[in-house]
Amino acid sequence: MPLALADKLTEYLDRAAYVYQWPLYPPLEPWSPEPARPRRTPTWMEAERRASERWRTNEVRITPDPVLRLGIARREVLAHRLTHLNAHGRTPRVALYSLNPLRERPALAFAGPRAYATGEGWRIAADHCIADRIRKTDPMHRPGWRWALHLVHAGLVDGVVTEAHTDISPHLDEYELQLDLMAHHGGFVALVTSESVTAK
Numbered sequence: 662m663p664l665a666l667a668d669k670l671t672e673y674l675d676r677a678a679y680v681y682q683w684p685l686y687p688p689l690e691p692w693s694p695e696p697a698r699p700r701r702t703p704t705w706m707e708a709e710r711r712a713s714e715r716w717r718t719n720e721v722r723i724t725p726d727p728v729l730r731l732g733i734a735r736r737e738v739l740a741h742r743l744t745h746l747n748a749h750g751r752t753p754r755v756a757l758y759s760l761n762p763l764r765e766r767p768a769l770a771f772a773g774p775r776a777y778a779t780g781e782g783w784r785i786a787a788d789h790c791i792a793d794r795i796r797k798t799d800p801m802h803r804p805g806w807r808w809a810l811h812l813v814h815a816g817l818v819d820g821v822v823t824e825a826h827t828d829i830s831p832h833l834d835e836y837e838l839q840l841d842l843m844a845h846h847g848g849f850v851a852l853v854t855s856e857s858v859t860a861k
Contacts, residue, residue: 727833728833728856728857729856729857731826731833731836731837731840731856732855732856732857734840735840735849735850735852735856738840738843738844738849738850739820739849739850739851742819742820742847742848742849743849746819751819752782752783752784753781753783753784753819753820754783754784754785754786754817754818754819755778755783755784755785755789755818755819755820755821755822755851756785756786756789756790756791756809756812756813756818756820756821756822757771757774757775757778757785757789757790757791757821757822757823758774758791758792758793758805758806758809758821758822758823758828758829759771759774759790759791759792759793759823759824759828760792760793760796760803760823760827760828760829761792761793761794770792770824771790771792773824773853773854774822774823774824774853775790776853777822777851777853778822778851781851783822786817786818789812789817789818791805791806791808791809792805793805793806798830798831798832798835799830799835800829800830800835800839806829806839809821810842810843810846813843813846813847813848814846814847814848816847818848819847819848819849820843820848820849820850820851821843821848821849821850821851822850822851822852822853823850823851823852823853824852824853824854825852825853825854825856826852826856829850
């Protein structure tokens with residue numbers, strides 16, 4: 662028995678909708694920051710050690726100190742960026758950042774980072790001294806730190822100098838994320854007081 666005209670029309674529209682339901686351009690993948698450090702292929706010894714750690718859970722193992730690991734990673738990115746800038750004959754341009762919830766005078770908050778940058782021979786722009794007056798745990802909720810990331814991403818500065826890693830975040834997971842974001846944007850973070858000293 663032949664289908665009625667309405668049924669044929671419905672079937673045609675269903676097929677057309679199925680054909681054209683795919684978008685003309687593929688959807689954008691969710692953005693994720695690139696790793697700050699180049700990842701190398703693990704050797705057979707590392708692969709065997711990881712397999713042993715995964716399946717032999719009863720053995721006591723010593724985990725590396727995350728503070729030392731982040732400090733080493735930050736200094737590697739810093740050395741790589743400085744080598745790249747020196748190879749092109751450029752003097753690093755930096756912004757000074759301070760978390761200043763106590764509302765002390767800006768000259769005191771920036772004294773340490775300014776002396777460090779001046780001692781390294783880096784250039785500091787007059788309007789690139791950024792202070793956050795609010796103590797938010799997540800750095801991405803602070804307008805000053807977001808502005809510092811924007812300056813690096815826009816190529817106006819090459820890095821950010823701050824007193825200690827706690828000015829960025831006292832939580833190591835958030836601090837590591839900000840280091841990765843800074844490296845993804847092509848910048849570096851320089852600290853007056855290293856992570857290992859601040860953590861004590």
